[in-house]
Amino acid sequence: xxxxxxxxxxxxxxxxxxxxxxxxxxxxxxxxxxxxxxxxxxxxxxxxxxxxxxxxxxxxxxxxxxxxxxxxxxxxxxxxxxxxxxxxxxxxxxxxxxxxxxxxxxxxxxxxxxxxxxxxxxxxxxxxxxxxxxxxxxxxxxxxxxxxxxxxxxxxxxxxxxxxxxxxxxxxxxxxxxxxxxxxxxxxxxxxxxxxxxxxxxxxxxxxxxxxxxxxxxxxxxxxxxx
Amino acid sequence: xxxxxxxxxxxxxxxxxxxxxxxxxxxxxxxxxxxxxxxxxxxxxxxxxxxxxxxxxxxxxxxxxxxxxxxxxxxxxxxxxxxxxxxxxxxxxxxxxxxxxxxxxxxxxxxxxxxxxxxxxxxxxxxxxxxxxxxxxxxxxxxxxxxxxxxxxxxxxxxxxxxxxxxxxxxxxxxxxxxxxxxxxxxxxxxxxxxxxxxxxxxxxxxxxxxxxxxxxxxxxxxxxxxxxxxxxxxxxxxxxxxxxxxxxxxxxxxxxxxxxxxxxxxxxxxxxxxxxxxxxxxxxxxxxxxxxxxxxxxxxxxxxxxxxxxxxxxxxxxxxxxxxxxxxxxxxxxxxxxxxxxxxxxxxxxx
Numbered sequence: 001x002x003x004x005x006x007x008x009x010x011x012x013x014x015x016x017x018x019x020x021x022x023x024x025x026x027x028x029x030x031x032x033x034x035x036x037x038x039x040x041x042x043x044x045x046x047x048x049x050x051x052x053x054x055x056x057x058x059x060x061x062x063x064x065x066x067x068x069x070x071x072x073x074x075x076x077x078x079x080x081x082x083x084x085x086x087x088x089x090x091x092x093x094x095x096x097x098x099x100x101x102x103x104x105x106x107x108x109x110x111x112x113x114x115x116x117x118x119x120x121x122x123x124x125x126x127x128x129x130x131x132x133x134x135x136x137x138x139x140x141x142x143x144x145x146x147x148x149x150x151x152x153x154x155x156x157x158x159x160x161x162x163x164x165x166x167x168x169x170x171x172x173x174x175x176x177x178x179x180x181x182x183x184x185x186x187x188x189x190x191x192x193x194x195x196x197x198x199x200x201x202x203x204x205x206x207x208x209x210x211x212x213x214x215x216x217x218x219x220x221x222x223x224x225x226x227x
Numbered sequence: 228x229x230x231x232x233x234x235x236x237x238x239x240x241x242x243x244x245x246x247x248x249x250x251x252x253x254x255x256x257x258x259x260x261x262x263x264x265x266x267x268x269x270x271x272x273x274x275x276x277x278x279x280x281x282x283x284x285x286x287x288x289x290x291x292x293x294x295x296x297x298x299x300x301x302x303x304x305x306x307x308x309x310x311x312x313x314x315x316x317x318x319x320x321x322x323x324x325x326x327x328x329x330x331x332x333x334x335x336x337x338x339x340x341x342x343x344x345x346x347x348x349x350x351x352x353x354x355x356x357x358x359x360x361x362x363x364x365x366x367x368x369x370x371x372x373x374x375x376x377x378x379x380x381x382x383x384x385x386x387x388x389x390x391x392x393x394x395x396x397x398x399x400x401x402x403x404x405x406x407x408x409x410x411x412x413x414x415x416x417x418x419x420x421x422x423x424x425x426x427x428x429x430x431x432x433x434x435x436x437x438x439x440x441x442x443x444x445x446x447x448x449x450x451x452x453x454x455x456x457x458x459x460x461x462x463x464x465x466x467x468x469x470x471x472x473x474x475x476x477x478x479x480x481x482x483x484x485x486x487x488x489x490x491x492x493x494x495x496x497x498x499x500x501x502x503x504x505x506x507x508x509x510x511x512x513x514x515x516x517x518x519x520x521x522x523x524x525x526x527x528x529x530x531x532x533x534x535x536x537x538x539x540x541x542x543x544x545x546x547x548x549x550x551x552x553x554x555x556x557x558x559x560x561x562x563x564x565x566x567x568x569x570x571x572x573x574x575x576x577x578x579x
Contacts (some may be wrong), residue, residue, distance in 0.1 A: 048481075124266045139266040140381035140389045150386070153393045159428070160455015163387030165398045166368070168375040171382050 039065035121145045181210050229299050230335075234311045234543075234551035238337055241542060243534035245357015249525040250473045252405040252445065252538065255316065256363045256462075257352035258371055259390045259399035263381040267391040268344050273327055276344060280328035283343045283378075287332045292341070292373035296334035302327065310547025316354055321345055339370055346391050347399075349374065358404060358473075360466045364458065387454065397454030402465045403432075406472060409444040409522045410479040417446070420472055428452035429468050434514075443514030443521075443541065448472065480526055488528075495523030499531075503574055507560075508567035513544045536577045544570065 037047045045065030118128030124138035131137070131146055135153075143150055154160060184207050191200040240253040261267065265279055284298045301309060301322055309323040318331050322345045333340035342350040351374065353366035381389040388399040395401070411417055421431045428451050434442040448469050450461045483491055498519035502508075508516075521537055523529035542548060544566055549555060555565040 124270045126270070134269075135393065136269060136391055137267060137389070137393070138270040140261065140263055143383055143386055143389055150393065150396075154386070154396060154454050157393055158397065158452045158454035158456075160397065160452070162385050162455065163383075163397050164455060164460075165387060165400075165457035166371075167382055167384075167387065168380050169372075170375065171380070175384065 037063050039063065039068050041065075041068040119145050177210055181207055184210070229304065229308060229312070233315070234548050237535075237539045238315050238542060240316070240338065240354045240356045241535075241538040242356045243538055245355065245359060247358040247469075247473055248356065248534065250406055250408070250476050251358040251469065252407060253316075253354060253356055254359045254363045255352060255354045255403045255405070256360070256367045257350055257401045257403075258367055259347040259388065259395040259401075260349040260351065260371070260374070260378070261381040261389055261391070262348050263379050265348065268346065268348065269391060271327075277328045279348070280330065280344055283348065284330060286377045287341060287343070287374075290373055290377040292370050293332060293334050293339045295336075296332050296339075298330055298332050298343075300328070300330045301325075302329055307547055307550055310545075311551055314542065314545040314547050318342055319345060319350070322350075339366060341370070341374070347395070349378070358466075358469060360402065360404070360462050360469075364402070364462050368458070394451070395453050398456070398458050398461065400453055400458050400461055401449055402461060403447045403449040404465060404469045405434075405445055405447050406469065406476070407443075407445055407518070407521055408472070408476050409518050410483055411472075411476050412441070412444045413483070414479055416475070416479065417441075420446075420475070423471075424448065424468060425451075427464060427468065428456075429465060442511065443518040445514075445518075480522070484526060491522075491526070492528050495519050495528050499523070499529060502570050504571070505567045507563045508544075508570060509559075509563050510544055510546055510549075510566065513566060513570065514541070517541055517544070531578045532574070533577075536573075540570070540573055543573070 039045050039047045040063050042065060045068075047063035047065055049064045115127070115129040115132070120127040121138060121142050123141045126138035126142055126145075128146065128149070131142070131149065137143070137146075137150075151161075184203055188200055188203040188207065191197075191203060245251070245253075262279075262283075265271070266275070268276065271279065284300075288298055299312075301312075301318060302325075304312075309318070312318045312331070313320050313323050315337060317333050317337055317340050319342065322329055322331065322342050325345065327344070329342075329344040331340055331342050338355065339351075339353045342352075351367055351370050353363045353370065355363045355366070383389060387397040388395075390396050390399055408417070408420070411420060417431070424431050430449055430451050432447040432449060434445045434447070448465060450465055452461070456464075498516040502513075502516050502520070517537065517540060520529060520532065521534070524532060524534050524537060543552060546562065549562060549566045549569060550557075553565040553569055555562045
């Protein structure tokens with residue numbers, strides 16, 4: 001995943017010490033003459049971990065002590081344990097803060113004017129000022145009413161521009177059917193233009209069947225169309 | 228209906244037989260869902276809310292997505308019973324403290340539940356012991372498949388699942404892994420863990436989730452980003468980060484044991500003494516002392532109690548459970564005395 005490798009790129013290392021794939025070993029490493037191998041990073045403590053980095057398909061193996069292993073494990077600079085307190089950098093902020101930032105485009109009067117002239121949802125009664133103040137959505141229709149505002153908030157909050165992932169199966173079926181109807185309508189227009197009335201009549205029947213019967217499976221229909 | 232002996236039963240998700248159970252207590256995956264034809268809960272009038280609740284309850288009971296589950300009307304439960312459900316992670320604190328008609332569908336196994344009229348119309352969750360992201364996600368995904376047959380969800384091509392708060396839009400997915408990180412706390416590493424998590428859109432939260440403090444060195448690792456990433460990507464991200472944090476905690480444990488074993492032993496055994504002899508014990512102090520015992524068991528410094536018995540004790544000392552189990556009233560001082568007595572008795576019974 002791109003985002004995971006990003007943080008680890010600080011150390012240039014990419015390893016995955018999952019339980020299924022343990023790449024570090026608990027025992028200390030013995031050299032041939034019986035001496036203990038020292039950590040290749042700090043050179044002080046005995047090495048107790050073997051990490052495998054794969055960079056540009058080249059595998060390199062490093063032997064590290066506990067302290068250096070855990071420091072490298074989180075892609076952070078090597079520091080002596082206990083001594084360094086880093087302040088967390090907050091990359092994600094509460095919604096209300098973000099909306100305030102987005103709003104901070106113009107003067108207070110301009111904002112008030114914008115909010116006064118802004119849309120109000122006819123279903124839930126939510127207006128722009130309340131939406132900005134509460135940072136909450138009043139009903140599904142608001143996603144249409146405040147679409148630009150919501151896009152900006154989502155981009156700021158999640159860094160995303162469109163949904164990826166699951167959608168309900170019934171919704172996907174409906175979407176596929178709507179797409180198919182649009183295609184058939186294009187075919188119908190062409191058939192009429194070319195005066196192929198018999199074909200046009202067949203297409204019209206199929207469009208009507210699709211529009212009427214919510215359970216018609218669009219994929220099966222598409223196969224019939226192709227055949 | 229919610230049975231009376233609920234508070235005296237262990238939760239299945241507390242069993243220590245899960246993967247990485249020495250550090251990961253449990254894995255929770257939840258989905259936020261709303262119905263297309265209704266206003267979000269915070270915009271409903273009491274009348275509309277009541278109508279929608281009846282509709283949801285009827286459809287949940289007819290769909291029966293969770294075996295042997297029944298609907299519990301949370302606004303009709305006593306405050307004490309609500310607390311018990313919150314402490315068992317069956318419902319959220321928001322649902323317990325909300326207003327108006329609301330409820331939860333859950334079964335005796337408590338590993339899945341559906342909350343009705345919390346921040347969203349529906350909140351589906353699955354809860355498993357240890358680190359089990361894939362299977363917990365599959366469980367809630369199946370539950371969602373069953374519910375989309377009976378509910379017309381609010382979705383859009385561009386935004387995915389539409390939710391009341393923009394922080395949940397898209398997948399509506401929140402993954403939380405409850406981890407026990409006593410030596411990362413002890414060595415001041417938690418700010419670094421938070422930094423590392425926030426860089427990839429994850430967050431380290433306290434024991435009770437959003438906005439809560441850590442108690443007993445428990446932290447939840449969860450995703451912030453729900454929009455623009457698929458469920459599988461989010462699951463893999465949490466899996467990868469949790470694996471690293473688990474290794475980090477284990478590394479520091481080894482380091483502390485190597486550096487000065489006696490210091491650690493001293494703290495663990497002092498905690499053991501306190502728990503065995505104290506006469507007044509707040510839940511905060513109990514969490515702290517039990518956290519040390521947990522560390523002692525997992526580093527084999529203390530072998531007198533099993534991890535399973537200890538995990539259960541973490542549950543029973545919570546305020547709602549202690550009141551239910553001992554019959555203590557609402558007076559905090561009396562409750563703290565009851566808690567101390569309960570712990571002494573529990574250790575006398577279970578210690579080997």
